[in-house]
Structures are given as structure tokens and as C-alpha cells.
Amino acid sequence: MAPSLTSEAFAAALDRADPLARFRRRFHVPRGTIYMDGNSLGLLSRDAERSLNRVLGVWRTRGVRGWIEGPDPWFYAAEKTGAAAAPLVGARPDELIFTGTTTVNIHALIAAFYERRGRRTRILADALDFPTDIYALRSQIELRGGDPEADLLLVPSRDGRTIEEEDIVERMTPEVALAFLPSVLYRSGQLFDMERLSREARRRGILIGFDCSHSAGIVPHCLSRWGVDFAVFCGYKYLNGGPGCSAFLYLNRRHFGRKPALAGWFGNKKASQFDMSLDFDPARAAGGWQISSPAILGSATMPGSLAVLGEAGIGMIREKSIRMTSYLIDLVKTELGGPPYDFNIGTPLDPRRRGGHVALEHPREALRINEALKARGVVPDFRPPNVIRLAPVPLYNTYREIRRVVLQLKDIIDRGEFRAFPRRRKAVS
Numbered sequence: 001m002a003p004s005l006t007s008e009a010f011a012a013a014l015d016r017a018d019p020l021a022r023f024r025r026r027f028h029v030p031r032g033t034i035y036m037d038g039n040s041l042g043l044l045s046r047d048a049e050r051s052l053n054r055v056l057g058v059w060r061t062r063g064v065r066g067w068i069e070g071p072d073p074w075f076y077a078a079e080k081t082g083a084a085a086a087p088l089v090g091a092r093p094d095e096l097i098f099t100g101t102t103t104v105n106i107h108a109l110i111a112a113f114y115e116r117r118g119r120r121t122r123i124l125a126d127a128l129d130f131p132t133d134i135y136a137l138r139s140q141i142e143l144r145g146g147d148p149e150a151d152l153l154l155v156p157s158r159d160g161r162t163i164e165e166e167d168i169v170e171r172m173t174p175e176v177a178l179a180f181l182p183s184v185l186y187r188s189g190q191l192f193d194m195e196r197l198s199r200e201a202r203r204r205g206i207l208i209g210f211d212c213s214h215s216a217g218i219v220p221h222c223l224s225r226w227g228v229d230f231a232v233f234c235g236y237k238y239l240n241g242g243p244g245c246s247a248f249l250y251l252n253r254r255h256f257g258r259k260p261a262l263a264g265w266f267g268n269k270k271a272s273q274f275d276m277s278l279d280f281d282p283a284r285a286a287g288g289w290q291i292s293s294p295a296i297l298g299s300a301t302m303p304g305s306l307a308v309l310g311e312a313g314i315g316m317i318r319e320k321s322i323r324m325t326s327y328l329i330d331l332v333k334t335e336l337g338g339p340p341y342d343f344n345i346g347t348p349l350d351p352r353r354r355g356g357h358v359a360l361e362h363p364r365e366a367l368r369i370n371e372a373l374k375a376r377g378v379v380p381d382f383r384p385p386n387v388i389r390l391a392p393v394p395l396y397n398t399y400r401e402i403r404r405v406v407l408q409l410k411d412i413i414d415r416g417e418f419r420a421f422p423r424r425r426k427a428v429s
């Protein structure tokens with residue numbers, strides 16, 4: 001008889017058949033934990049650790065000469081890492097630069113791409129966006145003398161979890177100058193059809209950019225083929241670059257002639273940067289949008305991290321990610337669906353519409369159940385009002401871990417264990 005979905009044997013068989021299982025050894029998995037938070041902060045790989053140590057070694061032994069000496073001179077690091085990450089998101093090598101931070105890159109891009117032209121004064125975003133994106137959009141509108149109440153159009157959600165693409169397209173009206181959307185909604189994990197949205201935007205003369213922080217490194221992209229105008233993504237989620245590491249800025253080649261709005265000397269053409277001319281001559285590449293000296297220490301893990309991702313292959317990663325999230329969803333439906341558990345899946349059930357994490361909703365006790373899970377050594381995260389996010393990461397999580405998390409959730413409810421925790425949320429949840 002075939003083992004049942006919830007049996008240990010079923011999970012073990014999935015692990016045995018997993019072509020990416022060997023990659024777990026390449027990561028430092030915190031002892032005694034089941035780490036399910038790679039959608040917030042990915043784990044450190046031994047490869048990333050080595051590449052950071054190499055940079056420290058260069059600084060230790062060469063000092064300032066590290067900018068131009070050695071196998072990886074820092075002066076070219078942002079371009080080189082951008083090119084190395086390009087296949088992950090379907091960019092051409094010079095369309096991607098490893099620079100700044102996500103929010104700063106959003107500001108830099110919106111400042112240049114948001115032009116109020118006649119009746120086209122609006123920016124289109126959505127009501128379930130990550131807050132920093134909305135803060136940046138509002139402040140950019142204000143900087144242009146606009147009114148965020150009138151000029152920022154947030155596509156509403158029909159169910160409080162997801163946004164229908166057709167609702168976005170419907171709002172791509174002649175008043176919209178620019179659309180800036182997430183690739184994956186951070187709470188529910190819904191993946192947008194970026195190709196369709198880009199096509200519809202272009203058809204209507206609207207520029208379109210994406211915040212791909214929740215899809216880079218877990219979902220394949222074809223940013224250039226889809227005709228996306230610009231994009232940003234952080235390096236610390238599925239790209240495993242470490243807390244607060246540098247971020248990526250994507251610029252479609254057709255915009256290489258466009259003047260960066262926030263000019264800085266590292267955006268200047270490399271060959272003439274040290275001429276120290278007072279006339280800014282930006283590189284005709286995404287690199288032209290750099291502002292400051294690259295944060296070499298905050299960038300140093302990424303080459304190692306990208307090597308691991310490249311070895312595994314983004315196609316294989318996506319395939320396993322879908323298998324893992326499907327398995328998790330099936331287990332939750334089977335084990336935790338009805339009373340007294342009452343869990344609901346907030347993530348689209350169609351795998352083509354979801355990113356790398358699953359949102360478990362609980363009508364009353366998500367916060368305290370999340371705390372109880374943490375006390376048992378599971379690392380999930382909580383997003384108000386009622387979502388526990390779980391991200392099984394193909395490179396370092398196992399199917400057995402997924403099963404154990406679901407059984408832990410069941411046990412926490414059976415024992416009423418969550419009642420021991422306060423209803424107050426910690427500063428970072």
C-alpha cells in the first residue's frame with residue numbers, strides 16, 4: 001500500500017527523490033531549528049561565507065589597492081555581480097547592477113521614470129503592496145508637486161489577499177503615467193503575471209516597473225523579453241546575501257540613454273570617473289544609476305551565493321519550490337483545515353499564481369500560534385492581522401521539515417499551547 005500523505009515515509013520518499021537535496025549541506029542551518037523564513041532572510045551558505053572572507057582578506061592585505069587589484073577589483077564589483085545575477089531574472093548583463101538598497105533604488109528609478117505628462121499624472125500600484133513601496137511612491141509624487149491622494153491609484157483587492165490582474169489592467173487608463181507593482185504580494189504570496197501586465201502597460205503607453213524582492217531567486221523571470229521598463233529586488237531573501245546587503249537595480253536597455261535622476265559619481269563611465277570632471281557622464285548601462293561607492297562589505301557574500309543558485313539552476317529551484325508549497329498546502333488542508341484547527345490557505349492554490357511562501361491564516365490566534373511555533377524551534381514569521389508565513393526553501397529545506405511543522409502546528413492547537421503567549425507583537429515578528 002502506498003504511504004499516506006501525512007506519513008513520515010511519504011516525506012522521506014520525497015526527500016530521497018529530491019535532486020537538490022545535496023545543496024542543504026552547503027548552508028549553515030541554525031542548530032535545533034526548522035528554518036522556514038528564507039522569504040524574509042535567507043540563510044548563509046558556505047560559499048557566501050568564503051566570498052565574504054575573501055574580501056576581508058583583500059582589505060587586510062591590500063588596503064585601498066583592493067579597488068583595482070586582485071582577481072576581483074572592487075571598482076568593478078557592482079557590474080560584475082549584476083552580470084552574474086542577470087540569468088536569474090532574464091536580464092542582459094549590463095541591464096542589472098548590484099547597488100544601493102531596495103527602497104533607495106525605488107526612489108532613484110521613480111524619480112527618473114515618473115514624468116507628469118498632460119493628463120498622465122498618476123502612478124498605479126496596489127492596495128496590498130509592501131509599505132516601503134507605497135511610502136516611496138507617495139514621497140516621489142509630493143516631490144513633483146502632486147497630491148498622493150489623487151495621483152496614487154491603489155488597485156483594491158476583492159478578497160483582502162490577492163489582486164486580480166484584470167483589475168489592474170482595467171485601471172491602466174490614460175491618466176496613468178507609470179505602474180509600479182510587486183512581483184509577489186508579500187503577505188499572501190500571490191505571483192503576478194508580469195508578462196501580461198507589462199504587455200498591457202506598453203500597449204497603453206504606460207511605463208511599468210516591478211519590485212521583485214519576493215520572486216528573485218525562487219521564480220524564473222524574463223524581464224527583458226517581457227519588456228519590463230525597470231525593476232528592483234533585495235539580495236537578502238531567496239538570494240541569501242545576508243541582512244541589509246546591497247540590492248539590485250534592473251534597467252531595460254531601451255532606457256540606457258535616459259538620465260539618472262539621482263546622479264552620483266559611481267554612475268559615471270568607468271573610464272573617466274577618476275578624471276574628476278564636474279560634468280557627470282553616466283555609463284550607458286544600469287551601472288549609470290549607481291550613486292555612491294559600492295558597499296563592498298555589504299556586497300561581498302553575493303558572488304558565493306549566486307554560484308550556489310547558478311549551480312542548482314533557477315528552473316530546478318522553481319520546480320522544487322512548487323512541489324514543496326503544494327505538499328505543505330495539501331498537508332495543511334488535510335490536517336489543519338477543519339475545527340478545532342481552522343487554518344485557511346491565503347495563497348493561491350494554482351501553483352502558477354504563487355511565489356515561494358505559503359500564507360496560513362488563522363481567524364483568531366495567528367500571532368500566538370506563531371510564537372508557540374518559534375518556542376518549538378520553528379522559524380516562521382507573522383504578518384498582521386492573521387497570517388503565518390512559511391517558506392520552504394528548495395536549497396536548504398526538506399519535505400520532512402515541512403511535515404514536522406504541520407504536525408507541530410497540530411500539536412500546538414491540540415494542547416492549547418499558544419495560550420501561554422501574550423497577544424502583544426514583538427518589534428520584529
Ligand SMILES: Cc1ncc(COP(=O)(O)O)c(C=O)c1O
Nearest residue numbers: 101102103130132186211213234
Ligand atoms: C517587497 C519588498 N520591498 C522592499 C522591502 C524592503 O526594502 P529595503 O531593502 O529597502 O529595506 C521588502 C522587505 O521585506 C519587501 O518585502
